[in-house]
Amino acid sequence: MKHRVMEFSVSHPKWVFWLVGLLTLLALAMIPKIQIDTDPENMLPADNAARVMHEEIKHRFGLSDMMVVGVVNEDHPQGIYNPATLSKLDTLTRAILAMEGIVASDLMSLSTSDNITQKGEGQISFHWMMERAPKTQAHADLIKSYVSRLPMLLNTLVSGDGKVAGIYVPIESKDLSYGLYQQMLTVIEQLPSGHEQYHITGLPVAEDTFGVEMFKQMAISAPAAGLLIFVVMLLFFRSVPLVVAPMLVAMATVIITMGLMIGLGYPVHIMSSMIAIFLMPIAVVDSVHILSEFSDHYRPGVDKKALARRVVNNLFQPMLFTSITSMVGFASLNTADIPPVQVFGSFVAFGIGLAFVLSITLVPAYMASLSDQTLNKMAKRVHDSEEANTPLARFLRHIPAFTMKYSKTLIAMVVMMFAISGWGISKIVINDNPTNWFELEHPIRVADRVLNEHFAGTYQAYLTFTYAGDNTHNQAQQLAERSGLLLQDANDELKQLWHELLTKHGQDINALSQAVLEQQFLADDSQLRYWDGLSTLLEFMSGSSKAFLDPKQLAYVSDVQAALINSGLVGKTTGLPDLLKTVNRELHSGKDRDYQLPASEAVNAQAILTYQSSHRPNDVWHMVTPDYQSAVLWLQLKSGDNQDMTKVLAFMDKWFEAHPLPKGITVDWGGLTYINVVWQDAMVSGMLESLMTSFVVVALMMMVLFRSVAWGLIAMLPLSVTISFIYGLIGLMGKNYDMPVAVLSALTLGMSIDFAIHFIERTRVLVKEQGSWQKGLTQVFEEPGRAISRNAMVIALGFTPLLLAPLVPYQTVGVFLASIMAISCVITLLVLPAILNVLKSVLFNSESKPVSNVSTASTEREVDHA
Template identity: 40%
Template sequence: MRKSTARLVHYSLDHPRSIIAAMITSTVLLLLLALLPTLSADRFPYLHPVSIDTDPENMLPADEPVRVAHNASKKQFSLHDGIVVGIVNETHPRGVFNVSTLTKVDEITRFAMELEGVVEVDVMSLSTVDSISQAGPGTVRFQWLMAKPPADQAEADDIRSRAMRIPFLRDTLFSADGKALALYIPLRNKNDAHEISVALQSKIDAIGSGDDGFHIAGLPVAEDTFGSEMFIQMAIAAPAAMLVIFLLMWFFFGNLLVILSPMIVAVIAALSTMGLLIVTGNTIHIMSSMIPIFIMPIAVLDAIHIISDFFDRYQHYRDRRKTLVKVLGDLFQPMLFTSLTTTAGFASLALTPIPPVQIFGLFVGFGVLLAWFWTITFIPSFLMLIPEARLEKFGRKERTGDGDSHDDGVALFLARSTSRGAPLIIAGAVLLTAIAFLGISKIEVNDNPTRWFEPDHPIRIADRTMNSHFGGTYNAYLSLKYSPPPYDPDSFAEGLAEKAQRMEEALSAAAEAVQQHLNSLDRGTTLDLLDEIDRFVRQRRLSSESAPKRGAWTTLEGWLDWAFASAEDDETPPADGRSELKETLASAAAEIREASSRYRSIVEEVAGQAPETSDDFLAALSLEIETISTSEDRWRVVGTMLSSVQQEKQAFKDPLLLGWVSELQEFIGQHPVVGKSNSLADIVKTVHRDLTSGSEVDYLIPSHRDTVAQTLEQFLSGHRKDDLWHFVTPSFEEAMVWVQLKSGDNRDMQDVVAHLSGYLEGHPPPVDLDEPQWFGLTYINVVWQQKMVSGMIDAFLGSFIVVLTMMTFLFRSISWGILSMLPLTITVALIYGMIGLLGKDYDMPVAVLSSLSLGLAIDYAIHFLARARQLHRELGDWDRAREAVFGEPARAIGRNIIVVGLGFLPLILAPLVPYQTVGYLIASILLLAGGVSLVLLPALMTIGQRWFFAGDADGSGVPEEAPAGSKE
């Protein structure tokens, strides 16, 4: 130790009560600053209260482009995250379509709509949706599917038959086999999902399930429920782990007073860190809630090294102060560097693009340093206050021969085995590492909040059951947006003029066709001839295949209605009205040409004003045309021309585009994870069927734009007209496809995205669209997972280089620096290789634990190598140093492995899978890191001793005893 650090140690030995008072004061102060504004916010407005956030969406920064787009699209289509309640009945012959079940569904629906936080108007249930049927030719009837619960089975069967006619709802609101129903309950704030699900479950329990199985599912429920249970689990798991550690330390050291000090350090470090987290205004997120779990084992690691060495040496010195000076002299530098390297590992997480992970890394790093500081100050102070009489029987008894105890025998066996079997050990390590890298190549990055619960948890059961009956409870949305051509006033005006010219030609051709048809007719009164012309024009309009021709016939139809109005009002029509009608038609043709010419002139005038956007151009043009049409009724054809241009921007009324969307849905539905998709195309096809014949033959996209518009107008006459705007914007320039997935796994969502991307490359839309954009919770989870993994890898590699540099500095040798990194490298490789070989997903807990492996694995290597090098300098021979290093240092490492490794195994009994993962991996990391340090390092040092120990100089680094100051 340097003189400054030696003074710190000696001050702790000389002034123990001051150190303890400082620790208590600082901890209490932090806790008060954290709790007071929470308990009484009005009295402490300048302090930050406790803030909890369990939303995984906040893993991404608020300004992350994909998150901004996600929120914008949700707002655009008025979408809300929500809960899905499933009802399954597999015992009744009619499934869920029976009186009892439907009565319960209605009651739960009414209850859900009254809950605070529920978007009442968007609740989707049999009680809140329309059935659709044909009311007559060209007329559709919308009526509530289940206005009230059925009085008998006949009414229930009628509800079923009407429901089955709506493909949009099949496998979404009810299963095709009629055995399951769903209620979709949108929430104003998805963070209320757990609270609302509890209220729903209470209502379900109150009405009784009977033969029905009730399930509550949905990503918001899984995420919010995990957040609620997470804190309960933390309150149970951390104390349970510490209790096991306490009992194991008692087993090893047998003195309650002595082993209290490491426990106090671990608790104080965790409490202080969480207090500082709150005081600085940071939110307790899913990640930060696990800070205590990470700090405690690291805090205990250093403390066990001190207690273990103190235990081994106390009976030799039989003096607390002398023993502690010797122990801290040997351990101060290794403990400092292990703490610094661990801090570097966690602080490197600040380089990840995930804000909660950044906060987690920085505060765990702080907690590690704080634990180190209290370990080297508080533990010596605490031990100095223990009466000598209480330590009379404490410590390891002096041994007179080799292998006088079981642990001596194990140590001697290891020392000799690592010498004799060094080549075999090294070869085995190389082989295991090669196998590990094979496993690493098989790792799949994947996560799913639903899998954070055990298989028998109600959320997992609901997930399996409902996804087996419905299209899927995981939602992803595909946004499709019309991409208008680049705007330039002159080019835009030129385009409008060309369209007007085409309209004029189409109208003239239509008028000429009417003229020819009129010539072919026999004599007749004007009214009779007008009826025949009306039939002819209507027939030609309906049979027109191209939009321009269809628009021309529609316009001409309206024009002729106006032009022939006076003839229809003639009280004494001539016996043969052909000549009169021919004159009117000739006049109409001339007016069409004049109107077209006038329209083009207006377009040029507006272009001269250089409007900034196409919308501004059309608004100015519309104003000019409105003035003309008001003063001269015959100019309304100009308005028709303008209307045809404006309709082109309503891209999602285009039958060709809707057909393309329908084909896209058909393709994406071929993916095994996709159970169902819904879009504007489905609404149009359903309404068109009943608008036309009511037969499934007419369940299709109509071929004309005006027919599409008619179906949408009919839909808007229903009870749930606002549902239309969930799938298309009022401008009809942007639409959305709702994709239901049977799995919320990230890899499945990614596979669906790739599946569709390949299709889009070979099947471009018939009009220009922006690149389709995915959004929704399932997709957001994929994005933050990808960023987390790439960020974790970058952070780990960066911290690896930092730690290697620190180790080189510590040992003043690049070869020793590399040697110290081998346990870390092999441990990480074996852990992740095992994960890959076992097929376990690389998820959030696994990714974060890579930082913990950095701290734990390097701890043992530093302690082993530092003591080995020190003993070699003292003894001058590696063979003697090897047996010595397998004394106190190896015993301390072994005790650490057992105490901390077994101590955190209670976590595997936790009901939350991430906590189980933490328990398994901490134990695995400790076992592997300790094993590699105790077996591989001495084997390598034996083979390369001439290289590693070349030029070693003496110097133990033990602080000199300072005169005792005034003791408290």
């Protein structure tokens, strides 16, 4: 089959060009259908339990994701409490309220908040904290005194030191945050100049802004990588027409792969945006091997078609296995239960397979289509410049003697590397934070740093408490039994209607009560008494289960708040107890001594009813559900690092163990900071499973390829050393194990084995041909060694444009991929020969005699005959 494919390619190059061109054009036609997904929440499947609960909590309490705008004034003696700064804050607030995509009723700012004060004995007054911007310093000082008395506002809307004021902007959808961010920046630019600084942060804007900049970077980095690869190959092969071939392979691979993904309806996520960057250097690997051998053996007068067939035939098996192992490495990402990672792994694997097919078809077709004059010029430049005597070639020739002389020393160094790497791996910290995906001086990163230095925290998590009752089924059963007694004299039509309502809303007394209220309005005089009776029954049963009006339950929630604050892990918590304590204080003395929870359920109900007369009555329902069956605490954290959120979770697990939840109460977590922990944990466990599975698969493939357990295990050495060293280095450097680092495991697996396969395959063939281990090894460090070194340099340099990216994940990928290529190449060229030298009597006892390679011999005869 391979012979027919190669024969067709070199005999009908135009057909190959037309076919590849057509596929590329079809793929390009799919690009306009691109869908962009920048939400890390989609790292989790839609039915993931934590994600479902997160959405349920947001829906239950009417919560929205938030952007945080900070106004900083560190120069004025009164901080932000001066007329000029408060005026700008008010102007900015009103401009934001007018933007589309804002949940205006829930926006929190001094301009939209209530001041709660005593009106008289047992009476309370609500008036705007800052209905209009103050004109005098005395008015600004008055606002300061108001804020200092309201714990729910202090350190949330104004920092404790009074130097920063915040605007918490709830948004309808996270994907609107970048557009809103730009609008806010425009408004800020138009504000009068002064001593104020303005900052905008929050996970939604960090994630959405990263998505926008990510696509800009993709449009820059992929072409830059391609250009650099082209330049490096041109230095090696000294022929523009010849170097065009691998570039065509790379571009066709990237375009067809991305077009296929988009055409199939997959959105381009943060992960899949890197597909082009990964494929561009990988796609030229096989082409470099082909070009290297072709340029070394081409001379004027040689049949170019026969030489192309010979070169591809010689390299077919190692190229096939290197491609398969790389595909296995990326395809293994499908074992991770993270949809974007699965898409990324699948399409990179597809792209690698496509690059292999194009390398054995398009490249020989291209070489066969070049004119003899072009190839002769290439040969003259290459051979007249004494390719075999370049600094790289001379350096490689010293390696065989060096490795044989210091074999045991090199092996000992590898053992030491394993030990040090193991120590480094033990120090790895699994951590991520979307805000840290930007460089230190990026405006969002600066905003995050400044605002979290002053505020209780701009990162949010939610802890919910839900009362399920002692037995929900019994409550429904009691409702059915009691209503049956009420309706025993009613007609069948009414009974049937009640049965339908009970079936539909039986688990939600509030919804059932609303449905009964509607029937009361529609009922005639003969039926009204029955609906009135059912309404009274529902009112009684609803009142009997209002868990979070119960002082005992509220006291427990308040204890949880105190524990979280005392832990030092959380900057602030806000919940129903805070509101009740504040209202209770103002209903009594107005003194701190009355800042406590009311003593009875009735007083709690009265306090909430009193708050309903404020300008923001719906704020209550962001803390507790209308049926008082569920309450939520809003946690503010100064850091969005997974490690910090994980510490909060671990602390509360121990606290709940020591202070058991009241009977019938359950707790759940939500919020973007919590969701990031969940998907990061899923990624790490998934990547580890993928790595171990694919490592075993690749090891088995090596044993099959070389028909030897020993050779298979030796081939795994560069891979094993590279993986352990890279991750050990990550641990020793203190670099967090985050999303891009996790994905690198797949590339390490696929690429590190590439050089070993080519080295071992060519070593075995050349030792047979030369009839001597020493002579065979010397020949390996000629053309094969140069090809391996060229490939390592081409790929490593191909990723270096990523180092200039303003996004940290891209920089990480650039650094570590270059390191992977360098380390695996060095291990292959230094350590593998050392091991083969030590084990040569075992490995080459049956291969020391000259044995002609059938395919090589036959193709050589073909070239000579031509």
